[in-house]
Amino acid sequence: MDLLIFARGPGMYWAVTIFVIGVLWKLAGVILLRAKRDLSEARKPSAWTGLRAILTRSWPRRAFVHGTAFSEVLGYAFHVGFLFTLVFYLPHVLFFEDMFKGLLGVNFQRLFGVSWPYFSGGMVSFFGAVAVAALIALLVHRIVNPVKRLISNFDDYFSWLVTIAPLVTGMLAYGHVGAPYQTLIAVHLLSVELLLVWFPFGKLMHTFTVFMSRGTQGMQFERKGATL
Amino acid sequence: MKGESMRNDEREITLGEYLAARGVSRRAFLKFACSLASLMALPPSAGIAMAEALAKAKRPSVLWFPFQECTGCTESITRSHEPTIESMIFDMISLDYHETLMAAAGHQSEAAREQAMKDHYGKYLLLIDGSVATGLDGAYSCIGGQTNLSWLTEAAKGAAAIIAIGSCASYGGIPKANPNPTGARAVSDIVKDKPIVNIPGCPPIPAVLTGVLAHFLTFGSLPELDPLGRPKAFYGETIHDRCYRRPFYDQGRFAKTFDDEGARNGWCLYELGCKGPVTYNACATIKWNAGTSFPIQSGHGCLGCSEPDFWDKGSFYRPLSVAHWGNKATLGGAAAVGVALGAAAALAARRRQDKIVKGD
Numbered sequence: 065m066d067l068l069i070f071a072r073g074p075g076m077y078w079a080v081t082i083f084v085i086g087v088l089w090k091l092a093g094v095i096l097l098r099a100k101r102d103l104s105e106a107r108k109p110s111a112w113t114g115l116r117a118i119l120t121r122s123w124p125r126r127a128f129v130h131g132t133a134f135s136e137v138l139g140y141a142f143h144v145g146f147l148f149t150l151v152f153y154l155p156h157v158l159f160f161e162d163m164f165k166g167l168l169g170v171n172f173q174r175l176f177g178v179s180w181p182y183f184s185g186g187m188v189s190f191f192g193a194v195a196v197a198a199l200i201a202l203l204v205h206r207i208v209n210p211v212k213r214l215i216s217n218f219d220d221y222f223s224w225l226v227t228i229a230p231l232v233t234g235m236l237a238y239g240h241v242g243a244p245y246q247t248l249i250a251v252h253l254l255s256v257e258l259l260l261v262w263f264p265f266g267k268l269m270h271t272f273t274v275f276m277s278r279g280t281q282g283m284q285f286e287r288k289g290a291t292l
Numbered sequence: 293m294k295g296e297s298m299r300n301d302e303r304e305i306t307l308g309e310y311l312a313a314r315g316v317s318r319r320a321f322l323k324f325a326c327s328l329a330s331l332m333a334l335p336p337s338a339g340i341a342m343a344e345a346l347a348k349a350k351r352p353s354v355l356w357f358p359f360q361e362c363t364g365c366t367e368s369i370t371r372s373h374e375p376t377i378e379s380m381i382f383d384m385i386s387l388d389y390h391e392t393l394m395a396a397a398g399h400q401s402e403a404a405r406e407q408a409m410k411d412h413y414g415k416y417l418l419l420i421d422g423s424v425a426t427g428l429d430g431a432y433s434c435i436g437g438q439t440n441l442s443w444l445t446e447a448a449k450g451a452a453a454i455i456a457i458g459s460c461a462s463y464g465g466i467p468k469a470n471p472n473p474t475g476a477r478a479v480s481d482i483v484k485d486k487p488i489v490n491i492p493g494c495p496p497i498p499a500v501l502t503g504v505l506a507h508f509l510t511f512g513s514l515p516e517l518d519p520l521g522r523p524k525a526f527y528g529e530t531i532h533d534r535c536y537r538r539p540f541y542d543q544g545r546f547a548k549t550f551d552d553e554g555a556r557n558g559w560c561l562y563e564l565g566c567k568g569p570v571t572y573n574a575c576a577t578i579k580w581n582a583g584t585s586f587p588i589q590s591g592h593g594c595l596g597c598s599e600p601d602f603w604d605k606g607s608f609y610r611p612l613s614v615a616h617w618g619n620k621a622t623l624g625g626a627a628a629v630g631v632a633l634g635a636a637a638a639l640a641a642r643r644r645q646d647k648i649v650k651g652d
């Protein structure tokens with residue numbers, strides 16, 4: 065079995081399996097935790113408005129903007145670049161469409177009546193480059209800034225590594241740089257598999273928990289009468 | 293006997309003399325040598341050097357053994373409708389054994405083979421097409437009561453070099469496809485102590501064989517090979533890299549089916565499973581049928597036939613970026629296991645809380 069066959073076959077299959085086990089384990093573990101009973105009377109009639117925190121906390125506060133702008137801008141640049149690269153590149157689209165069809169029996173085009181849109185390779189390379197540049201800048205900032213460095217641990221650095229690896233290997237594969245294409249695409253797939261396996265057990269899990277925790281916190285604050 | 297002595301006489305004269313006697317002009321020969329040099333990415337001066345060396349070269353004895361094969365490789369190299377570079381291969385060599393092409397049959401042909409091996413021990417070129425059956429000690433494929441395996445091991449001893457023609461001889465090919473009932477192996481799996489050139493493809497491009505032979509005659513050595521034993525000059529780049537549809541790939545223009553507008557416009561066939569990005573061969577540059585076309589130009593994706601085990605690498609029509617998903621039930625089970633683990637973790641946390649509340 066050559067590397068590409070492994071990466072496209074058993075490697076991907078088991079990585080996705082571990083990803084599913086891990087993500088559901090973590091999510092169920094958090095959701096089924098007993099919520100602390102709040103015996104005080106609610107200060108506001110409905111706490112649901114606290115869901116606004118999901119939006120308001122996703123934007124820099126004017127008072128702190130000088131201190132947080134660098135991380136916020138680069139954070140958005142990375143997330144947008146990464147998302148566009150992941151979702152709107154044709155080989156990825158084919159991968160997802162096939163995954164939905166093969167694993168869930170869902171035909172995207174028939175379900176939504178439109179085909180999955182995608183960008184040209186050049187556009188995707190641009191978004192990928194933005195994501196990589198942002199990640200590098202954020203790493204430098206993490207190392208240079210004493211506070212950030214102090215609160216960083218192995219999880220932060222390893223999560224950074226498994227996130228940038230698919231981007232870099234994918235761009236090398238797109239440009240056919242450094243090795244034969246089948247080696248590059250195999251290494252790219254293996255780097256994605258490493259990401260999937262690490263994902264539920266490190267800080268990358270924030271993808272699923274970030275809005276959940278922000279919403280919950282907003283509702284708790286709202287109940288206590290805070291204005292968000 | 294008369295025929296044999298004639299062949300030997302012909303071999304004593306140089307290739308230049310032989311071609312001149314056949315009415316091939318010096319100009320045509322120079323053109324031939326220069327185009328070969330150009331195909332092999334040699335500098336322009338190499339064409340003249342090649343022509344001079346070839347003209348002085350003695351025609352080498354070549355034995356061509358057919359093993360587990362379909363004769364497609366022979367068809368590819370001989371089916372030229374007009375005199376071409378490929379057809380000149382037969383003028384460059386003394387083909388002393390080729391079952392399909394030789395007039396002799398039965399014992400006479402075997403005698404010719406044995407005689408050639410004896411006369412040119414250590415000097416002849418051994419060309420193999422087809423894989424070598426190794427199951428049941430090679431009994432799955434025999435010629436004249438002898439196994440291909442025994443032929444190969446015996447003939448390899450006296451060969452100057454071996455050229456494995458086609459994907460079957462190079463890697464085992466279709467006979468080796470899962471479950472490989474005959475124990476098919478590549479020539480390089482059996483012979484370890486001789487220089488071997490692999491010319492894979494199903495079938496291979498005729499000009500590649502001509503180029504390798506010309507290189508051998510000109511420089512007395514085999515051309516530079518890649519890690520899979522293929523001549524770098526022909527297998528150095530992917531089909532995708534040299535494909536005329538490559539700009540459409542970069543622009544994101546793809547045919548979705550074989551008869552949609554994208555297909556009619558000649559857009560990239562990646563989505564239809566083209567294996568061009570992982571296939572090293574010269575189809576996109578040299579092309580087929582005197583440079584007329586190649587599979588992608590004809591509207592079908594590349595099958596990757598010059599790569600090892602191409603038959604067992606999944607559907608020809610599944611895009612390269614798509615994974616091979618296994619059993620859906622395993623993934624469903626994984627989801628159930630994940631939820632169960634989460635529930636167990638949450639339950640354990642609740643119990644711990646209860647214990648703390650009770651002051652245990």
